[in-house]
Amino acid sequence: MASVGRLEVFVGEAKGLKSMDFLAKNSPYVLLTCGTNQVKSTIKSNAGAAAKWDETLSIEVPEGVFCLSVSVYDKDLLTRDDRIGTADIMLHEVLRGVPLSDTFTLIDKKGRETGSATLRASFFSSGRHIEIPKFMAYPTGASSSFHGPLAYPSSSS
Numbered sequence: 001m002a003s004v005g006r007l008e009v010f011v012g013e014a015k016g017l018k019s020m021d022f023l024a025k026n027s028p029y030v031l032l033t034c035g036t037n038q039v040k041s042t043i044k045s046n047a048g049a050a051a052k053w054d055e056t057l058s059i060e061v062p063e064g065v066f067c068l069s070v071s072v073y074d075k076d077l078l079t080r081d082d083r084i085g086t087a088d089i090m091l092h093e094v095l096r097g098v099p100l101s102d103t104f105t106l107i108d109k110k111g112r113e114t115g116s117a118t119l120r121a122s123f124f125s126s127g128r129h130i131e132i133p134k135f136m137a138y139p140t141g142a143s144s145s146f147h148g149p150l151a152y153p154s155s156s157s
Contacts, residue, residue, distance in 0.1 A: 020084055
């Protein structure tokens with residue numbers, strides 16, 4: 001699938017992260033997913049309930065994709081990494097050139113709040129025409145944390 005451009009996403013911090021380990025602190029990282037493209041932040045070893053990345057990640061936006069999934073995981077050494085929570089962010093306005101800057105609530109598989117993540121995002125077009133729908137139903141494959149035009153900003157922002 002052809003790329004319509006790239007998102008530059010500044011991952012600021014996460015707060016109030018649910019503890020995923022019984023005896024150890026969370027070692028969180030952020031995984032951005034846009035269509036089939038993924039990019040991962042650095043791991044903040046033993047950060048616990050709060051982590052600060054101040055890291056910019058770049059991800060290609062495939063044609064016809066209007067959702068960025070932001071997931072925070074806890075890195076585990078001996079078992080599969082635990083997903084702490086996810087926020088699915090609709091990109092309609094960002095793709096029109098409106099920068100995004102907000103704090104988003106992370107939601108687990110059961111729909112419970114598991115913390116928040118602060119992000120900024122800007123879109124850089126490849127020059128290809130983007131047909132942005134005026135109305136769009138929930139994206140196919142959106143996780144249970146999808147909440148409409150944008151994921152809900154956190155109540156603490």
